[in-house]
Amino acid sequence: DKPQKITVIVFGASGDLAKKKTYPALFGLYRNGFLPAGTQIVGYARTKMELDEFHKRITGFVKLPKDEQEAAHIQKQLDEFKRICHYQSGQYDQGADFDELNQRVRKLEMGIANANRVFYLALPPSQFINVAAQIRKHCYAEDGENRIIVEKPFGKDLDSSRELQAGLSALFREDEVYRIDHYLGKEMVKNLLILRFANVFFGAIWSRQYIENVQITFKEAIGTQGRGGYFDEFGIIRDVMQNHLLQILSIIGMERPVTLDSEDVRDEKVKLLRAIRPLETDDVVLGQYTASADGKEEGYLDDKTVPKGSKTPTYAAAAFWINNERWEGVPFILKCGKALNEQKTEIRIQFRDVPGSIFPGELARNELVVRVQPNEAVYMKMMNKMPGLSFDTTISELDLSYDQRYSDHKIPDAYESLILDCLRGDHSNFVRNDELDAAWKIFTPLLHKIDAGEVDSQDYEYGSRGPERAIEFVRNLGYIRHHQQ
Numbered sequence: 001d002k003p004q005k006i007t008v009i010v011f012g013a014s015g016d017l018a019k020k021k022t023y024p025a026l027f028g029l030y031r032n033g034f035l036p037a038g039t040q041i042v043g044y045a046r047t048k049m050e051l052d053e054f055h056k057r058i059t060g061f062v063k064l065p066k067d068e069q070e071a072a073h074i075q076k077q078l079d080e081f082k083r084i085c086h087y088q089s090g091q092y093d094q095g096a097d098f099d100e101l102n103q104r105v106r107k108l109e110m111g112i113a114n115a116n117r118v119f120y121l122a123l124p125p126s127q128f129i130n131v132a133a134q135i136r137k138h139c140y141a142e143d144g145e146n147r148i149i150v151e152k153p154f155g156k157d158l159d160s161s162r163e164l165q166a167g168l169s170a171l172f173r174e175d176e177v178y179r180i181d182h183y184l185g186k187e188m189v190k191n192l193l194i195l196r197f198a199n200v201f202f203g204a205i206w207s208r209q210y211i212e213n214v215q216i217t218f219k220e221a222i223g224t225q226g227r228g229g230y231f232d233e234f235g236i237i238r239d240v241m242q243n244h245l246l247q248i249l250s251i252i253g254m255e256r257p258v259t260l261d262s263e264d265v266r267d268e269k270v271k272l273l274r275a276i277r278p279l280e281t282d283d284v285v286l287g288q289y290t291a292s293a294d295g296k297e298e299g300y301l302d303d304k305t306v307p308k309g310s311k312t313p314t315y316a317a318a319a320f321w322i323n324n325e326r327w328e329g330v331p332f333i334l335k336c337g338k339a340l341n342e343q344k345t346e347i348r349i350q351f352r353d354v355p356g357s358i359f360p361g362e363l364a365r366n367e368l369v370v371r372v373q374p375n376e377a378v379y380m381k382m383m384n385k386m387p388g389l390s391f392d393t394t395i396s397e398l399d400l401s402y403d404q405r406y407s408d409h410k411i412p413d414a415y416e417s418l419i420l421d422c423l424r425g426d427h428s429n430f431v432r433n434d435e436l437d438a439a440w441k442i443f444t445p446l447l448h449k450i451d452a453g454e455v456d457s458q459d460y461e462y463g464s465r466g467p468e469r470a471i472e473f474v475r476n477l478g479y480i481r482h483h484q485q
């Protein structure tokens with residue numbers, strides 16, 4: 001199932017994203033045999049450098065394992081990989097430089113008229129449209145297919161997002177655009193479609209009749225760490241909730257797509273998003289972290305890259321209400337924060353109490369938990385008899401922990417999975433423009449209030465579970481018992 005011959009052109013090849021994600025993912029695909037024969041990769045950036053120097057950088061992009069033999073093997077593959085990696089420096093606003101790039105790519109295509117091109121924009125959003133315009137004018141393959149990959153942030157609110165979309169859609173057709181939300185490339189997020197629609201028992205209980213609430217939690221145990229400048233412009237809602245967590249919500253909440261075709265899947269997601277009521281001030285609790293209790297970790301405002309006195313939230317909990325037959329009255333609670341007590345992303349579906357219980361005492365509720373990271377797992381919390389002569393009930397787990405069940409399977413990086421999808425021309429795990437629009441509609445009124453300083457925020461200590469108010473907020477939504485956060 002390999003994609004066709006392709007040239008990948010990485011803009012921003014000397015930058016952070018290319019280093020951390022794009023090149024390691026391309027190399028991962030290469031060494032596992034997923035790049036079609038003849039694939040070439042051209043890095044483009046402003047930094048002038050010789051190919052040797054660029055190749056040295058690529059070596060630095062890849063982390064080698066401790067095992068010497070394995071490391072030697074990977075090193076050998078890396079040397080081969082470098083042979084297909086080229087580099088060209090140029091400005092982002094000079095047509096002549098893009099012309100030169102085009103000549104270069106043509107040569108690499110060796111006269112194949114319908115060779116395909118993937119343009120990967122690993123660039124800050126301020127450069128998107130200019131670069132896309134230069135590509136369209138100078139580097140567009142007239143006979144082959146063109147695909148352009150862009151990364152978030154896709155605007156800051158509905159208007160700015162629409163402006164960006166309008167700019168892009170004047171240059172590329174929607175089916176040529178691949179908007180990355182890397183959470184859609186994560187193994188456990190991709191698994192959701194199968195869990196929901198390939199199992200008869202989940203399908204049967206997936207509604208307000210049996211589900212009490214859904215919680216999607218994203219916790220990081222580190223602060224902004226020098227990325228405060230970027231982060232402060234966006235805040236945690238735009239950085240994580242509006243995209244990564246909302247994507248998960250839409251897959252959990254959507255109806256069954258007619259087929260697995262990417263447009264069918266995305267149609268359902270859009271429908272679900274459109275049924276969500278836009279957030280109001282009462283639907284959300286915000287927080288900002290201060291220094292850790294022991295004083296070892298600095299607070300958000302101590303980060304030198306953060307503007308003095310910034311009110312930008314680093315934590316948010318919000319309740320989403322979906323106005324449809326399946327979900328009315330079921331809160332979807334999304335929580336995300338930096339500098340918390342642990343690093344974890346998980347989805348927790350809490351079921352209702354057993355009606356008319358015949359057992360003494362309070363029963364723990366059933367829960368389905370999907371741990372996205374770390375330690376990928378799916379487990380069900382359920383009641384069981386305590387073994388022995390008593391007839392006591394106890395809460396136990398049906399546990400599918402990946403490190404045990406799939407110990408011989410490597411879980412690919414999200415970027416590997418997404419780049420491969422793009423090479424295959426599969427849009428399922430990319431964000432469509434109307435999906436983006438619907439997502440921004442939910443958040444924009446609230447974000448404007450937050451930006452205007454009209455929404456309170458509560459401090460929480462670095463390394464804590466978040467602001468006290470958030471814990472209370474979740475409790476008030478009816479989520480109290482038997483739950484370790």
Ligand code: BG6
Nearest residue numbers: 152182220239240244345373414
């Ligand atoms: C990014 C955010 O999109 O996702 C970061 O900008 C965040 O702030 C990151 O740390 C989390 O991704 P992952 O894959 O490490 O969970």
